[in-house]
Amino acid sequence: MSNLSLVSSQIIQLGSSDTDEAMSAIQGLKHQGEQVIPMLLERLKSEDDSIRTMIILVLGEIGPKAAKSAEQVAGFLLENDEQLKMAAALTLTRIGTESIPPLKKLLYSDNHKARFWAAWSMSFLDPAQLDAQSMECLKQHREAPDSPIEGFAAEEAIAKVLAHKINL
Numbered sequence: 001m002s003n004l005s006l007v008s009s010q011i012i013q014l015g016s017s018d019t020d021e022a023m024s025a026i027q028g029l030k031h032q033g034e035q036v037i038p039m040l041l042e043r044l045k046s047e048d049d050s051i052r053t054m055i056i057l058v059l060g061e062i063g064p065k066a067a068k069s070a071e072q073v074a075g076f077l078l079e080n081d082e083q084l085k086m087a088a089a090l091t092l093t094r095i096g097t098e099s100i101p102p103l104k105k106l107l108y109s110d111n112h113k114a115r116f117w118a119a120w121s122m123s124f125l126d127p128a129q130l131d132a133q134s135m136e137c138l139k140q141h142r143e144a145p146d147s148p149i150e151g152f153a154a155e156e157a158i159a160k161v162l163a164h165k166i167n168l
Contacts, residue, residue, distance in 0.1 A: 007036050011043055014054035022054065030061040037066055044072060049081040056084070060091030067098035074102035077114040082147065089117040093124040100125055107134050116141050116150070123157035127164035135161065 006028075013025035029036050040055050056073055059066040073095070076088035092099035099121065106118035107130075119134040130138075138154050138161075145151030 007032065007039055011039065011051075011055070014058070015048065015051045026054065026058055026061060029058045033062060034065040037062065037069060041069055041072060044076075049079075049084050052076070053081070053084045053087045056087040056091050060087070060094040063094050064096045064098070066091075066095050070095050070099040071102045074099065074106060074118075077106055077117045078109070078111050082113075085113060085117050086149065086153075089121045092121045097125060100129070104129065107131075112137070116154070120153050120157045123160040127161040130161055 010025040010028045013021050014029075016022045016025070029040070037059070040058060044052055044055055046052055046055075056076060059069050059073060070092060073088050073091050076084050079085060079088075092103060103118045103122050103125070106114050107122065109115050109118070115134070115137050119130055119138050122129055122134070123138075135158070138157050141150055142154035142158060145154060
C-alpha cells in the first residue's frame with residue numbers, strides 16, 4: 001500500500017465506531033507528522049463533524065509542526081458543534097504560540113462561544129493577553145455554563161490567568 005493510500009485509509013478510520021481502530025488511526029497519522037497535514041486540511045472540508053473533530057485532534061497530536069493549520073483550526077471555534085469547538089480549542093493550545101494571532105481575532109468576535117473558547121485557549125498560551133472583556137466572558141461561562149465541561153473549562157482558564165498574575 002502506498003503512503004498516500006495508507007494516509008487515506010487512516011483518515012477514513014478516524015470515523016470508525018471502533019474506538020481502538022480510531023485511536024490507531026490517530027496514532028498512525030500523528031507518526032507520519034507534518035507530511036500528512038495538507039491531506040488533513042483538505043479533509044477538514046468534510047460535512048461530517050465527527051470526522052472533522054477527529055482530524056482536528058490529529059493536528060493537535062502533531063503539535064507545533066501543525067502551526068500552518070492554526071488559522072483554519074481557529075475558524076472551527078465559530079462552528080455550532082460543541083465537540084468540534086472544544087477539539088479546536090484544545091488543538092490550538094497544542095499547536096502553541098502560532099495560534100495566538102487567530103485567537104486574538106476571536107477574542108472580540110460577535111460569537112459568544114467562539115470568544116469563550118478563544119479565551120480558554122489563550123489562558124494556556126499567553127494569559128497576559130486576556131483583557132477585562134475576555135475575563136468577563138470566562139466568568140459568565142463559569143457562572144452559567146451550557147454544559148459541565150464548559151463550567152470546568154471556565155474555572156480552569158480563570159485559574160490560569162490568576163496564577164499568571166500572582167507570578168508576575
